[in-house]
Amino acid sequence: MNKKPLILVTNDDGINAPGIRNLIETMNEIGEVVVVAPDSPQSAMGHAITINSTLHCTEIKVNDGTHLEYSCSGTPADCVKLAVNEILQRKPDLCVSGINHGSNSSINVIYSGTMSAALEAGIEGIQAIGFSLLDYRWSADFSAIKNYVKKITLSALVNKIPSNVVLNVNFPKLKVNQINGIKICRQAKAYWVEEFDKRTNPMGLDYYWLTGKFINEDKGEDTDEWALANGYISIVPVKFDLTAHHVIQNLNTWDFEN
């Protein structure tokens, strides 16, 4: 019998979020699980890391299971760095992040703490998957997607995720019999139009809340947004070489001496 895979579990909603509790439960069915996750919500933290203040990390036990759990004061990327360098005895076979309460499809990948953890693992040469459910509520129902999370994880372990790539998996908010299957997609070309809610505090000082509207003008049927809107689970392979190789030739024609 093969040795069980070592799976690092993290997220950005914090170690007590229902999303990560569901993910731990599923991962316990697959491998040896170690959880290193933020002690408080870190949503929209992007790929932040903690370099100017200290990090704390405490072993805890939130609920039953064979896994180990550590609560960390840092960002999702910090959690992965700490886990790999200070907590785990060997390099994990897989890092899974989530299940995020809310979408990380399309351009949201760039703001996402969930995906920053997966990317940090990828940069360190560890296979990684970020899981997100299109339901922002704390009471989100993860039962419909449990089997898909397991299938996708097992498939990644068997097929191996290509190197320098991590998977961004988003689930539509649907009942299990309404889900049409899994689609491999590209990131839709979409963006947020901000709407700042300007208010005045009791001392007369103006302040803002950031809100916004998501605009998807990408009509492609190969995008994550199309898949999710049509009842599919989207999987986008994501890379961290951000070079726009296709424009290098153009830039080489620029004359900087003009």
Place this chain on the structure above:
Amino acid sequence: MNKKPLILVTNDDGINAPGIRNLIETMNEIGEVVVVAPDSPQSAMGHAITINSTLHCTEIKVNDGTHLEYSCSGTPADCVKLAVNEILQRKPDLCVSGINHGSNSSINVIYSGTMSAALEAGIEGIQAIGFSLLDYRWSADFSAIKNYVKKITLSALVNKIPSNVVLNVNFPKLKVNQINGIKICRQAKAYWVEEFDKRTNPMGLDYYWLTGKFINEDKGEDTDEWALANGYISIVPVKFDLTAHHVIQNLNTWDFEN
């Protein structure tokens, strides 16, 4: 005579950093300048945005010049969003971020607050450039690169940066006569090996400082690391479509039902 371009200036080291003061001075020679920058250092913030707390923004005047300046409580990405939506009367012609005190070459682009501001502008359809000098010190000397910052900016305004791409410009720490010129590059495949400095606080609780060593195993002579090590200024075109298009075909062969 053409209307002067409207240039938004921001950074991640904070509005009082010498790097942004130098950038403002140069941009005042080129266009109409509005500064919206963080009120305190935001290094390594990645692409964080502020969604769970309030943002403050105050008009200030740090030093002389025709530009307007606003100090903002948020992250670099917040500053761009606030500028575009609440402060500027029209869409800027260009957003410049920096000059960062320290490198944003190679994988550092992903942790960089400087580049997150440029990327945020790019996402919003604004031409954008991030500038960084390979000198972490507050006392870094920006005089050797002043003319290059101006040349690159003017060249971008004339040639137009390709859409959905922003420029990541890094300057070697050299005297002006030691700089060999400008190279268009790809992001080197490099990474950090973390070294956590574990300590115990006066209450007996363990804590960590994140430190690390930068490892570049990429031998290519077309990378930003090669250019910088050989006395060149590196320009990497950076995109925010993170899709790893080249592996989609491979992923489509996976059987999720096994």
